[in-house]
Amino acid sequence: MSGVGAARAMGLVVRRELRLGFRRPDQLLQPLVFFLIVTTLFPLGLNLRLSLLREMAPGVLWVAALLASLLSLDALFKSDADDGTLEQLALSGHGLTLIVIAKTLAHWLTSGAALVLVSPLVATALAIPTSAFPVMAASLALGSLTLSWLGAIGAGLTVGVKRGNVLLSLIVLPLAMPLLIFGAAATDRAVGGTDATGPLYFLGALCVFTSTLAPFAAAAALRITLE
Amino acid sequence: MSDGFWQMGGYARFVWPCFALAGLVLAWNLWAARRHHAAARRRVQRALAMNPGGDA
Amino acid sequence: MWTWFYRLASPPSVYRIAAVATPWLLAGALLAIAYGTIDGLAFAPPDYQQGDAFRIIYVHAPSAWLSLFGYMVMAVTGAIGLIWRIKMGYAVAAASAPIGASFTVLALVTGSLWGRPMWGTYWAWDPRLTSELILLFLYVGVMSLRSAFEDPARGDRAAALLAVVGVVNVPIIHYSVQWWNSLHQGATVAKMGKPEMPGSMLWPLLSMMLGFMLFYAAVLSMRVRGEVLNRERQSAWVRAAVE
Amino acid sequence: MNGIIGLAVEKIHVWRGERHVLKGVSLTLASGESLHVAGPNGTGKTTLLRVISGLMRPEQGTVSWAGRPIGQAPLEYQAALAYASHEPALKGDLSALENLVFSVGLKRRVDAARLREALARTGVEACADLPARVLSAGQRRRVALARVLSFEAPLWLLDEPFTNLDAAGVALVAGLIEEHTARGGLALVVAHHDLRLGGAARRLDLN
Numbered sequence: 099m100s101g102v103g104a105a106r107a108m109g110l111v112v113r114r115e116l117r118l119g120f121r122r123p124d125q126l127l128q129p130l131v132f133f134l135i136v137t138t139l140f141p142l143g144l145n146l147r148l149s150l151l152r153e154m155a156p157g158v159l160w161v162a163a164l165l166a167s168l169l170s171l172d173a174l175f176k177s178d179a180d181d182g183t184l185e186q187l188a189l190s191g192h193g194l195t196l197i198v199i200a201k202t203l204a205h206w207l208t209s210g211a212a213l214v215l216v217s218p219l220v221a222t223a224l225a226i227p228t229s230a231f232p233v234m235a236a237s238l239a240l241g242s243l244t245l246s247w248l249g250a251i252g253a254g255l256t257v258g259v260k261r262g263n264v265l266l267s268l269i270v271l272p273l274a275m276p277l278l279i280f281g282a283a284a285t286d287r288a289v290g291g292t293d294a295t296g297p298l299y300f301l302g303a304l305c306v307f308t309s310t311l312a313p314f315a316a317a318a319a320l321r322i323t324l325e
Numbered sequence: 326m327s328d329g330f331w332q333m334g335g336y337a338r339f340v341w342p343c344f345a346l347a348g349l350v351l352a353w354n355l356w357a358a359r360r361h362h363a364a365a366r367r368r369v370q371r372a373l374a375m376n377p378g379g380d381a
Numbered sequence: 382m383w384t385w386f387y388r389l390a391s392p393p394s395v396y397r398i399a400a401v402a403t404p405w406l407l408a409g410a411l412l413a414i415a416y417g418t419i420d421g422l423a424f425a426p427p428d429y430q431q432g433d434a435f436r437i438i439y440v441h442a443p444s445a446w447l448s449l450f451g452y453m454v455m456a457v458t459g460a461i462g463l464i465w466r467i468k469m470g471y472a473v474a475a476a477s478a479p480i481g482a483s484f485t486v487l488a489l490v491t492g493s494l495w496g497r498p499m500w501g502t503y504w505a506w507d508p509r510l511t512s513e514l515i516l517l518f519l520y521v522g523v524m525s526l527r528s529a530f531e532d533p534a535r536g537d538r539a540a541a542l543l544a545v546v547g548v549v550n551v552p553i554i555h556y557s558v559q560w561w562n563s564l565h566q567g568a569t570v571a572k573m574g575k576p577e578m579p580g581s582m583l584w585p586l587l588s589m590m591l592g593f594m595l596f597y598a599a600v601l602s603m604r605v606r607g608e609v610l611n612r613e614r615q616s617a618w619v620r621a622a623v624e
Numbered sequence: 625m626n627g628i629i630g631l632a633v634e635k636i637h638v639w640r641g642e643r644h645v646l647k648g649v650s651l652t653l654a655s656g657e658s659l660h661v662a663g664p665n666g667t668g669k670t671t672l673l674r675v676i677s678g679l680m681r682p683e684q685g686t687v688s689w690a691g692r693p694i695g696q697a698p699l700e701y702q703a704a705l706a707y708a709s710h711e712p713a714l715k716g717d718l719s720a721l722e723n724l725v726f727s728v729g730l731k732r733r734v735d736a737a738r739l740r741e742a743l744a745r746t747g748v749e750a751c752a753d754l755p756a757r758v759l760s761a762g763q764r765r766r767v768a769l770a771r772v773l774s775f776e777a778p779l780w781l782l783d784e785p786f787t788n789l790d791a792a793g794v795a796l797v798a799g800l801i802e803e804h805t806a807r808g809g810l811a812l813v814v815a816h817h818d819l820r821l822g823g824a825a826r827r828l829d830l831n
Contacts, residue, residue, distance in 0.1 A: 101703070101732050114718075114726040121717040182713035183727070185679060190730035191702040251546055255539050259529040268525060269543060272518040273550050276557035283564065300560070304553070315546050318463075322538045325680045330423060334433035336498060343491040344418065347440040350487040351414075354480055354600045355407075362607035369623045372614050372642070532641050614642065 107192045108200040115204030118177075125173070126208050130216050133166035137220045148225060155224035156285035159234070160241070160278055162220070163213050167242050168270065170209045171249035172256075172263040174201060175320060179257045188324055194317035202250040202316070210242025226289055233288035237301055241281040244305045247312035248273045254319030277304050390469040392609045393618040399602035406599035413592030421585030428582075437495040439585055443593035445488040445509070448516055449551070451481020451597065455523065456548035459541025468612050471537035474544060475527060476604035480597060482520040488513050508562035512555045519547045533611065630654040631779060631810060636675055636685035638668065645671050646682065651828055655778070658801055658811035660819060663830035669814040670710060672830070673783050676812065677707045689779070703731060706775035710783045712764040716757030720748060720767045723756055728774040742770040746796065761788035769797065780804060780811040786819065794819075 102110075119126055140158045144150055178184040187197045214235050221234060252270040256262030284297035333340040421439035428435035455477040462470030492510045493503040504510070523540050530536035578586065613619050631653040638646040645668040653659050661669050674680040676687050678694050678701060687694050694701040714723045724739040743749045746766040751759055756767065765788050772780060780801070786794050798819065801811045805825075813819070 102730055107730050110726060110729050114715075117722070118715060118717055177715075181715065182709050182711035183715055185707065185709055186713050186727050187730070188679060189677060189702045189705070189707050190727070191699050192730065193699060251543075255526060255543055256529070258535065259526075262529070265522075265525055265529055268518075269522045272515050272522060272554070273546070275515060276550075276553050279557045279561040283561070300557075307553075311549070315542065319539065319542055322535060322542065325535070333436065334427055336432060336434040339434055339494045339497055340422075340436050343437045343440050343494050344422070346490055347444070347487060350444070350483050351596060354483055354596070355603075357479065358600045358603035358607070361604055362610070365607035365610035366623050369610050369614050369619055373620055373623070534639075534641065 102191075104192060104196055107190065108196060111187070111197060111200035112204040112207075115201055116207065119204070119208040125170075126212065129166045129169045129209055130212055132169055133162050133213060133216060134220060136162035136165060137224060140224070152225045152289070155221070155226045156230075156234070156289055157282045159217065159220055159224055159226070160238075160282040160285065163217070163238055163242065164245065164271075164274060164278055166213060167209055167245050168249065168267050170205070171246070171253050171270070172266055174205050174250060174253040175257045176253070176262075179323065184320070185324065188320070194320055195313045198250055198254070198316045198320065199313045202246050202313070205250075206243050206246040210239065210246055213242055214238045226285075229291065230285060230288035233294045233298065234285045237281040237284040237294075237298060240298070240301045240305045241277045244277045244301070244308045245270070245274055247308040247316075250316035251312055251319055254316040254323065257320070258323040277301060280304065387467075390467050392469060392472075392613045392616065393622070395469055395472075396606055396609050396618075396622055399606050403599050403602050406595050406602065410592050410595035410599055413588045413595060415592075417585045417587075417589035417592055421589065425582045425585055426579070431499070434495065434498050437491055439589045441488060441491040441495055442586060443589045444484040444491060445513060446590065447593050447597050448481055448485035448488050448513060450594075451477050451484060452516060452520065452544070452548060452551065454601075455481060456541075456544040459537075459544040463538060463541045463545070469609070471534075471541060472605055472608035472612055473601070474541055475537065475608045476601050478520060478524050478527070478540075480600050480604065482517065482524065484593075484597075485513060485517045485520060489517065506562070508558045511558045511562070515554050515558070516551065519551070523547065537612075630690070631676070631812070632688045632691075633672075633676060634686050634688075636672065636682045636687070638671055638675060638680070638682050640671070646675070648685070649830065650685075653779075653810045653812060655808045655810060656805050658805045658813060658825045660825065660827045661812065661814045661830060662816065662818065662827060665816055667830040669816070669830055670783055673707075673781050673812065673814050677705060677781050678702065679707075704777055705779040705781055706772045706777040707781045708768050708772050708783060708785055710787075712761075712768040714756040714764055714767060717755060719753045719755055720759065720763075720770075721752040723767065724771055724774060727771055731775055731777075734774060739770070739774055742774040743767065745773060746770045746800075747792075762790060762793060765789055766793065766796075769800065773800065778809050780809065780813075782811065782813045784815055785813060786815055786817075 137158060140154065141151055144154070175184060178187065188194050190197065217235060217238050218228075218231050221231060222228075226234065248270050249266070252266045255269065256266045259265060280297040280301040284294040284301060287294040287297065331337060417439060421436055425436070427433045455474045458470045458477065459474040460470070461467055462474060489510060492507070492513065496505060496507060496510070497503050500507075523544050526543050527536040527540035530539060610619060610623070631651075633649065633651045635648045635650055636646050637644070637648055649668075649672055651659060651661075661672065663669055671680065675682045675685075678687070678698055681695075689701050689704065714720070715726075718726065720743060721736060721739055724742070725736065728734050728739065740749060740752055743752050743766075746769045748759075748763050748766040748770065751763055751767075756764060759767065765785070769785065772782070782801075785797050789797065801813065804811055
């Protein structure tokens with residue numbers, strides 16, 4: 099094995115991704131602004147029947163979060179593939195799976211976690227009571243992490259394809275439907291004041307399941323592109 | 326055949342289109358498979374015509 | 382030890398076997414389907430609840446089964462291609478995709494036509510039909526990914542990997558949709574599945590199932606021949622096969 | 625002893641869709657030797673290098689390092705090689721030094737001072753803290769070379785290391801390769817034009 103341990107190597111890759119991310123803060127903000135814009139569309143479309151808006155709020159918030167997260171997935175491997183650094187990472191002596199884990203976690207920090215921080219703002223706009231915020235934030239955190247893993251597979255598969263981002267969404271969204279179901283259901287129960295642990299457990303199970311299998315699939319997908 | 330058969334107990338509007346579409350899908354699959362194979366043969370013949378060597 | 386498997390999977394032998402098998406499979410399929418249709422439409426008794434509308438099951442159930450079976454074949458043969466790098470795996474996976482997708486569409490339309498008398502609308506988000514719809518999205522995803530690459534070998538591998546990822550998610554999607562559906566209406570009133578059927582109702586269904594499976598095998602072997610030609614263009618045996 | 629540490633490549637076949645890009649290429653490289661892989665573009669030079677680096681698996685043929693096929697212990701093999709691709713492979717938003725920190729740092733514990741020495745060695749110490757996107761192609765090539773130096777890996781796989789370099793740059797690279805092989809290292813250099821490498825330099829022409 100190379101002279102550098104796995105944990106240290108992952109730490110290095112995560113720091114690299116975060117530094118690259120914060121060198122271009124506008125690209126980090128764009129998905130969040132998109133998240134805000136999409137959620138403001140619904141009240142306009144529903145001509146503000148407040149009861150209906152509160153009824154739909156969890157679903158609206160979750161669909162908007164899902165779409166916003168998809169935006170940033172395309173760049174997960176694309177820039178490294180374009181400038182050739184992906185090859186250097188692949189030959190770093192740690193294996194592509196470890197590199198993919200580090201990159202995906204770093205991507206989640208700059209996209210999913212950011213969404214969770216912004217979600218109270220959006221939730222108030224959608225008349226979601228503050229009592230539901232903890233469950234909502236928890237479901238968004240678990241859901242966005244699961245989506246980052248699924249997105250890593252999609253990004254790995256489409257990195258070699260020109261204009262691959264539409265194809266990426268087409269591939270990832272069907273796989274993301276279960277987490278939308280459980281995420282929106284958890285938030286919906288929290289809004290209604292009922293116990294939301296059921297769907298949250300399902301969401302947690304989905305997240306653990308995807309976190310363990312997706313890195314290998316994403317690494318295999320990248321290998322296909324690198325070959 | 327008795328009239329009752331064609332009416333399908335009042336559900337003719339749903340039963341017959343289903344079977345018609347089933348026939349269509351079966352036919353499409355056969356037609357598409359045949360066309361796909363013929364196209365593949367043509368591509369091979371054209372490739373062979375271009376470089377008769379065709380290394381193994 | 383594996384030589385028989387490699388010989389069987391060798392393109393020229395598959396190309397020949399498929400050519401011989403297709404007419405027999407097709408004949409068997411059309412026979413079974415003809416028998417099933419006539420028996421199912423004319424002789425099977427109407428359902429005590431749904432009347433004659435239930436006869437749609439004779440095309441809906443087999444196509445729903447094929448839509449899933451086709452995806453399984455695509456995922457398994459894709460995985461064989463990925464793991465053992467056998468080109469034949471990719472050829473069968475590429476051949477199975479459009480067939481499975483066409484039966485998914487058939488299952489969706491027949492399902493919604495069947496549901497119309499019961500639900501009063503063509504689409505009531507029945508859990509089975511919703512899963513079927515998502516399966517169609519998975520098919521479209523795999524097929525578009527395969528065609529998105531210029532280099533067909535790379536497209537095969539990417540599509541195979543997506544099919545494997547997809548097949549792992551099919552049960553998850555199915556049960557999530559079931560869970561989601563049970564939130565609103567409880568179990569759907571009219572059982573969409575196969576109600577306990579007397580023999581006179583069951584035989585035509587088994588015959589249709591057999592017929593559809595044989596049909597799938599026939600069309601698959603026809604398409605595999607095309608896919609093999611596409612992938613073996615530079616091999617010498619192709620010249621003889623194409624003369 | 626140094627003869628054993630070596631690269632053996634046997635009968636590599638690679639197809640790119642229709643084209644039979646590599647038709648049974650074989651070569652060996654022992655410690656202290658450099659090999660110049662020449663040939664017009666499109667003859668699969670880069671493909672060969674990618675196969676040898678392990679990035680690409682050939683349809684047929686094997687690559688072995690120190691007597692063992694690289695597929696068996698890919699990570700040990702990667703620790704022993706420094707691959708410089710056709711592109712300088714630098715992140716535009718990171719400085720030259722940061723690029724080295726994040727790529728060499730994955731293979732070796734190395735501090736910034738040593739990396740600055742490597743940048744000095746290839747003549748780009750002045751732009752160590754400039755973002756890579758503002759550097760010229762030649763400077764970027766020199767940063768990539770500093771990375772190869774910093775890996776301190778026995779096997780160098782260099783794809784067109786002379787592109788975008790001026791005469792001084794070409795001489796610098798040739799010198800570095802000779803020093804590397806003199807220390808017992810191995811260097812496999814892909815270049816479409818001819819180059820004069822001293823010492824045990826051999827040449828392989830891909831027709």
